[in-house]
Amino acid sequence: MKTLLAAFLVVSISVVNADIDPDAHAPIGVMGDHYHKAGEMMFSYRFMYMSMQENLDGKESISPEKLVTSIPNKFSSLPMMPPTLRVAPTKMSMQMHMLGIMYAPNNRITLMGMVNQIANRMDHVTFAGSMGTTRLANFETKASGLGDLNILGLFKVRESIKSRWHVTTGLSLPTGSIEKEGIILTPMNKTPMVRLPYPMQLGSGTFDLILGLTHARKLGDWGWGGQWKSIVRLKDNNEGYSLGNQHQLTGWLSYHLNERISASTRLSFMHENTIEGRDASVTAPVQTADPDRYGGQRLDIGFGINAVLPKERLRIGIELQAPSFQNLNGPQLSTDWNITLGVQFIP
Numbered sequence: 001m002k003t004l005l006a007a008f009l010v011v012s013i014s015v016v017n018a019d020i021d022p023d024a025h026a027p028i029g030v031m032g033d034h035y036h037k038a039g040e041m042m043f044s045y046r047f048m049y050m051s052m053q054e055n056l057d058g059k060e061s062i063s064p065e066k067l068v069t070s071i072p073n074k075f076s077s078l079p080m081m082p083p084t085l086r087v088a089p090t091k092m093s094m095q096m097h098m099l100g101i102m103y104a105p106n107n108r109i110t111l112m113g114m115v116n117q118i119a120n121r122m123d124h125v126t127f128a129g130s131m132g133t134t135r136l137a138n139f140e141t142k143a144s145g146l147g148d149l150n151i152l153g154l155f156k157v158r159e160s161i162k163s164r165w166h167v168t169t170g171l172s173l174p175t176g177s178i179e180k181e182g183i184i185l186t187p188m189n190k191t192p193m194v195r196l197p198y199p200m201q202l203g204s205g206t207f208d209l210i211l212g213l214t215h216a217r218k219l220g221d222w223g224w225g226g227q228w229k230s231i232v233r234l235k236d237n238n239e240g241y242s243l244g245n246q247h248q249l250t251g252w253l254s255y256h257l258n259e260r261i262s263a264s265t266r267l268s269f270m271h272e273n274t275i276e277g278r279d280a281s282v283t284a285p286v287q288t289a290d291p292d293r294y295g296g297q298r299l300d301i302g303f304g305i306n307a308v309l310p311k312e313r314l315r316i317g318i319e320l321q322a323p324s325f326q327n328l329n330g331p332q333l334s335t336d337w338n339i340t341l342g343v344q345f346i347p
């Protein structure tokens with residue numbers, strides 16, 4: 001990571017051009033933060049990695065042992081089901097490759113399309129039998145493939161030399177699978193292939209409405225801005241559920257280190273609702289199979305660097321975020337940190 005950052009700084013500092021503005025874009029982790037001039041097109045690639053570990057119930061940490069002896073199993077009334085949870089997730093990672101294209105047919109509207117390739121991985125520990133704290137073994141599940149496709153319109157509301165406002169509206173199309181399967185380890189030491197729980201799936205399965213409002217300002221070497229973004233699920237998916245709606249509010253502050261590079265800091269607040277309905281194929285004595293153990297609130301703090309290469313054709317950004325507060329509808333794995341690296345290119 002350090003070498004990557006150093007290499008990136010060297011590349012960025014070695015080119016000189018006065019007529020550029022690294023602050024013209026928000027930190028790279030913010031999507032749809034800017035619009036384009038009529039006829040302009042932009043391609044982008046982002047890589048995002050998120051690490052999760054440690055279960056939280058509300059704001060409190062909960063150990064796997066406590067989790068499998070104290071948290072009721074939603075499916076306890078079904079045959080062969082234990083009264084409490086018996087499998088505890090211990091770690092999860094999510095890796096995303098995101099490809100984006102932006103095109104402005106005129107000065108008022110910028111169209112944007114974005115598609116992801118996702119790879120999810122979750123580690124678990126299974127406890128033996130229907131009670132007690134004897135660890136049976138660990139197991140891992142994986143799911144990867146195409147995520148949901150986003151089609152957005154960014155509408156300029158107001159623009160001056162120092163400030164701009166735009167509204168975002170669009171749809172997320174259910175191109176990501178919600179039927180991924182994997183082999184699990186049960187408390188009875190069996191290894192069936194089952195439908196994986198909700199956080200391992202690659203899409204929402206629903207058409208989702210995306211709404212947002214973005215504002216950005218400049219003053220000398222400083223830039224700042226904010227964005228509100230909501231994702232609203234329009235109805236239940238084919239499996240009989242819908243993921244929780246998401247509402248996100250973020251604000252950033254950036255400072256020019258030189259004419260090509262700016263450093264930024266960002267606060268991001270996210271509220272997500274629980275899952276409504278449920279997938280009848282997802283039943284297991286694990287928290288991730290329970291639609292009520294989803295969502296909550298999280299406040300992230302981020303640090304980033306944006307750099308512009310000659311003629312403003314190429315931009316590079318990196319941003320690291322970590323939560324300073326989490327209150328989860330738990331028990332749920334908590335976010336540890338995430339990183340976004342991105343390249344944006346205007347041909």
Ligand SMILES: [Cu+2]
Binds near residue numbers: 034035036042102
């Ligand atoms: Cu763009």
